[in-house]
Amino acid sequence: MSSDAADVVVAGGGPVGWACALAAQVSLGKRARVSVVERQSSQPSLIRAAMSARVYTVASGNLRWLTEQGVRFDLTRSAAVTELVVSGRDGQESLRISANDAGEAELAKVLEHEAMTDAIAKRAQALGVQFVSGAVSSLHDLVTHKLIELADRRVLQARVVIAADGVQSKLRSLSDIRATVRSYPQHGVVAHWRCKQPHGGAARQWFLPDGSILALLPLPDIDLAPAVSMVWSVSDVRADELCGLPEADLLDAVNAASHHTAGLICMASAAQHFPLTLVRVADPVAQRLVVVGDAAHAVHPLAGQGVNLGLVDARVLLDVWEHADKVGFDPGHALLLGRYRRERFGPTLAMQLATDGLFRLYNQMDHPLLMAAGDAGMRLLSRLPAFRRTLSTAAVQ
Ligand SMILES: Cc1cc2nc3c(=O)[nH]c(=O)nc-3n(C[C@H](O)[C@H](O)[C@H](O)COP(=O)(O)OP(=O)(O)OC[C@H]3O[C@@H](n4cnc5c(N)ncnc54)[C@H](O)[C@@H]3O)c2cc1C
Numbered sequence: 316m317s318s319d320a321a322d323v324v325v326a327g328g329g330p331v332g333w334a335c336a337l338a339a340q341v342s343l344g345k346r347a348r349v350s351v352v353e354r355q356s357s358q359p360s361l362i363r364a365a366m367s368a369r370v371y372t373v374a375s376g377n378l379r380w381l382t383e384q385g386v387r388f389d390l391t392r393s394a395a396v397t398e399l400v401v402s403g404r405d406g407q408e409s410l411r412i413s414a415n416d417a418g419e420a421e422l423a424k425v426l427e428h429e430a431m432t433d434a435i436a437k438r439a440q441a442l443g444v445q446f447v448s449g450a451v452s453s454l455h456d457l458v459t460h461k462l463i464e465l466a467d468r469r470v471l472q473a474r475v476v477i478a479a480d481g482v483q484s485k486l487r488s489l490s491d492i493r494a495t496v497r498s499y500p501q502h503g504v505v506a507h508w509r510c511k512q513p514h515g516g517a518a519r520q521w522f523l524p525d526g527s528i529l530a531l532l533p534l535p536d537i538d539l540a541p542a543v544s545m546v547w548s549v550s551d552v553r554a555d556e557l558c559g560l561p562e563a564d565l566l567d568a569v570n571a572a573s574h575h576t577a578g579l580i581c582m583a584s585a586a587q588h589f590p591l592t593l594v595r596v597a598d599p600v601a602q603r604l605v606v607v608g609d610a611a612h613a614v615h616p617l618a619g620q621g622v623n624l625g626l627v628d629a630r631v632l633l634d635v636w637e638h639a640d641k642v643g644f645d646p647g648h649a650l651l652l653g654r655y656r657r658e659r660f661g662p663t664l665a666m667q668l669a670t671d672g673l674f675r676l677y678n679q680m681d682h683p684l685l686m687a688a689g690d691a692g693m694r695l696l697s698r699l700p701a702f703r704r705t706l707s708t709a710a711v712q
């Protein structure tokens with residue numbers, strides 16, 4: 316059994332894991348030893364011709380932060396979101412917020428999962444972060460370190476472990492972190508579509524009478540045609556049905572649900588579906604361990620906030636670790652992790668309650684009056700400039 320000592324070991328090489336590793340190397344400096352352990356054998360690497368099926372709306376504030384850390388994205392494969400338009404069960408617009416409301420040029424950019432992860436990983440590795448291929452299988456406590464055992468029996472040591480290993484986090488279950496993990500009664504059906512008319516930077520969302528939620532996000536042109544990416548959150552049974560439909564029937568279903576607003580003409584990727592899960596932890600911090608990203612707070616995709624919450628985790632870790640010198644250059648010191656807990660617990664819980672609350676409000680199939688009240692309330696509130704300003708400012712952070 317060999318053992319390698321590091322200051323920070325991040326378990327999970329998704330976008331949030333790499334962002335936390337980058338935050339560690341930037342804040343702790345060159346002398347810090349930072350590693351990312353990822354169970355998928357190779358590092359994320361693109362360059363593929365087709366757009367990835369998994370795309371994110373990354374808020375302007377997070378993009379700005381990543382850019383400030385030296386991350387460079389291939390913007391030819393991204394699209395700006397300048398407006399968010401939400402419609403209620405009757406198909407009428409109930410909320411419109413624009414980048415202008417927040418005094419910004421754009422609310423977010425739509426980026427591919429692999430491109431984003433790859434860009435963050437490249438920058439982190441250029442600064443000295445090590446990539447370790449392997450799956451974490453167990454954790455052990457020493458007084459000043461954690462021992463991390465991999466499935467192939469290699470052992471790593473770290474002063475702090477960052478658990479960024481996704482919704483089904485193994486590290487969360489190996490530690491003392493108490494978590495609520497609940498499956499939503501919905502799956503997200505994703506596909507890209509070519510359209511007749513340009514999207515104009517609008518991300519559109521419909522809360523539909525059957526309780527499903529359809530979102531069409533702007534994409535860069537595909538084969539010179541305007542394109543959008545769909546996330547349709549539907550019941551598990553309906554997800555199977557939709558993915559099994561011939562293209563023409565799926566096209567009709569999506570065009571009808573979106574009131575023909577986007578004018579979809581043909582598919583630009585096959586439809587696939589993913590389970591949707593809520594994860595909530597009682598406390599994201601344990602001894603020399605922090606859970607981040609989906610491992611700490613997976614949310615319904617209706618607000619497009621999943622990856623954004625995880626990127627804010629990384630931003631806060633960077634701020635916290637900038638004070639590591641004051642505690643003997645120990646990034647796992649309880650004082651630092653306590654500060655992380657104080658800064659992240661409240662805002663994360665607020666976002667989870669908001670997305671879960673919205674999901675519940677629009678999924679009251681037995682209470683149509685409540686759903687109608689939700690539409691009307693949203694329409695009323697959206698007339699208030701202060702409300703729109705608050706929402707748009709929250710969206711870009
Ligand atoms: C349909 C759908 C649409 C979505 N749309 C959006 C959107 O528009 N905007 C948005 O912000 N978010 C969206 N999300 C959420 C987004 O996908 C997640 O929030 C994001 O992927 C979380 O990143 P992460 O790095 O925390 O976890 P992941 O991306 O899940 O990465 C976890 C990594 O850990 C690795 N791993 C797991 N176990 C181990 C182990 N034992 N040892 C080592 N490595 C391990 C995995 O291989 C993986 O690479 C969507 C999700 C779904 C399902």
